Amino acid sequence: xxxxxxxxxxxxxxxxxxxxxxxxxxxxxxxxxxxxxxxxxxxxxxxxxxxxxxxxxxxxxxxxxxxxxxxxxxxxxxxxxxxxxxxxxxxxxxxxxxxxxxxxxxxxxxxxxxxxxxxxxxxxxxxxxxxxxxxxxxxxxxxxxxxxxxxxxxxxxxxxxxxxxxxxxxxxxxx
Amino acid sequence: xxxxxxxxxxxxxxxxxxxxxxxxxxxxxxxxxxxxxxxxxxxxxxxxxxxxxxxxxxxxxxxxxxxxxxxxxxxxxxxxxxxxxxxxxxxxxxxxxxxxxxxxxxxxxxxxxxxxxxxxxxxxxxxxxxxxxxxxxxxxxxxxxxxxxxxxxxxxxxxxxxxxxxxxxxxxxxxxxxxxxxxxxxxxxxxxxxxxxxxxxxxxxxxxxxxxxxxxxxxxxxxxxxxxxxxxxxxxxxxxxxxxxxxxxxxx
Numbered sequence: 001x002x003x004x005x006x007x008x009x010x011x012x013x014x015x016x017x018x019x020x021x022x023x024x025x026x027x028x029x030x031x032x033x034x035x036x037x038x039x040x041x042x043x044x045x046x047x048x049x050x051x052x053x054x055x056x057x058x059x060x061x062x063x064x065x066x067x068x069x070x071x072x073x074x075x076x077x078x079x080x081x082x083x084x085x086x087x088x089x090x091x092x093x094x095x096x097x098x099x100x101x102x103x104x105x106x107x108x109x110x111x112x113x114x115x116x117x118x119x120x121x122x123x124x125x126x127x128x129x130x131x132x133x134x135x136x137x138x139x140x141x142x143x144x145x146x147x148x149x150x151x152x153x154x155x156x157x158x159x160x161x162x163x164x165x166x167x168x169x170x171x172x173x174x175x
Numbered sequence: 176x177x178x179x180x181x182x183x184x185x186x187x188x189x190x191x192x193x194x195x196x197x198x199x200x201x202x203x204x205x206x207x208x209x210x211x212x213x214x215x216x217x218x219x220x221x222x223x224x225x226x227x228x229x230x231x232x233x234x235x236x237x238x239x240x241x242x243x244x245x246x247x248x249x250x251x252x253x254x255x256x257x258x259x260x261x262x263x264x265x266x267x268x269x270x271x272x273x274x275x276x277x278x279x280x281x282x283x284x285x286x287x288x289x290x291x292x293x294x295x296x297x298x299x300x301x302x303x304x305x306x307x308x309x310x311x312x313x314x315x316x317x318x319x320x321x322x323x324x325x326x327x328x329x330x331x332x333x334x335x336x337x338x339x340x341x342x343x344x345x346x347x348x349x350x351x352x353x354x355x356x357x358x359x360x361x362x363x364x365x366x367x368x369x370x371x372x373x374x375x376x377x378x379x380x381x382x383x384x385x386x387x388x389x390x391x392x393x394x395x396x397x398x399x400x401x402x403x404x405x406x407x408x409x410x411x412x413x414x415x416x417x418x419x420x421x422x423x424x425x426x427x
Contacts, residue, residue, distance in 0.1 A: 004250065018239060023232045027232070032235075036241075043245070044249060049357065079310060111225060130222060130226075131230060145329075146329060149329065151184075151187045
């Protein structure tokens with residue numbers, strides 16, 4: 001069914017959201033090289049499944065595939081990171097070598113370090129809400145979190161981010 | 176409204192996601208609550224900080240180019256082969272000749288089920304094959320239905336029927352989330368001698384009840400049917416009769 005006509009439709013409907021795809025994957029995988037590979041894989045999957053897209057929110061549809069591809073990739077390559085899923089409170093301590101600490105004096109760096117140290121579940125809702133501007137409904141659609149729990153997940157994610165930012169800032173001052 | 180309740184609601188308010196009634200209710204609370212006012216200010220300054228930090232990562236021109244090339248390539252492949260659901264199985268690099276594709280089309284004319292069904296079947300078999308890669312079979316590994324069932328809680332917007340049939344020769348081994356046709360589905364994994372059987376479950380989206388169906392493709396057998404408002408699809412390299420037997424057990 002995917003004929004040249006579909007290719008054009010795909011290019012018009014889905015590809016405009018490539019920035020969103022790249023952004024979500026970068027934040028889920030925490031580095032650019034891996035996330036570029038995964039975005040490629042995810043867009044190919046999206047293209048193959050395009051006939052299952054029956055209109056509606058193309059961005060959410062693409063991001064859902066990107067997210068699932070990211071989690072599959074993490075499961076295969078960095079399963080330890082997903083362990084935090086079962087206990088969202090457990091999170092990595094922001095790394096503490098002098099070089100990164102010096103860099104963390106910069107506010108943007110501090111935010112990046114803090115976000116990267118959250119569990120993927122928290123990171124994704126924050127990225128979708130704050131960077132992507134998604135509604136709760138879209139966040140639910142993309143992540144599979146029931147819509148009723150999106151608000152409480154965001155609430156916990158923001159609290160965790162706030163705490164981590166304080167820790168990172170404290171560590172940076174100590175240099 | 177008390178502060179404890181407001182602690183979560185404040186996020187809905189902050190994100191503009193409360194309905195008018197709850198929003199007004201929260202505002203009444205906010206008026207007299209210095210603590211919540213401070214929290215709200217904190218949320219606002221965090222958002223400002225995030226927005227000013229320019230954290231959005233755009234697709235590089237290099238990535239755009241790669242994606243575009245990849246799709247162009249894929250389109251060519253599809254034109255040569257017969258359809259997207261088949262190429263994953265048959266379009267091996269050495270197999271890309273027109274003659275082979277023509278032969279395939281001829282065969283498909285006689286054996287292919289209706290198109291939407293065939294796409295779904297290909298996707299299910301894909302998911303089955305993917306699940307057999309190391310580390311992919313389970314998100315939760317347990318032979319205890321009372322461990323597997325609650326695991327799905329909060330991960331899906333429906334409750335899949337989970338039961339162990341070890342006594343009948345189909346021990347439950349675990350479960351995981353999967354995505355079929357763009358929807359989250361439950362995947363239960365059962366053992367059958369040395370085979371694994373994936374049972375995919377999701378709520379019926381079609382109003383009409385489709386008849387049970389089954390078939391084989393690329394060396395895998397599948398059985399599909401509906402039960403208790405759920406669509407249930409079994410995929411495995413185990414015998415079709417085994418799949419039918421497990422399906423009727425689930426059906427009870």
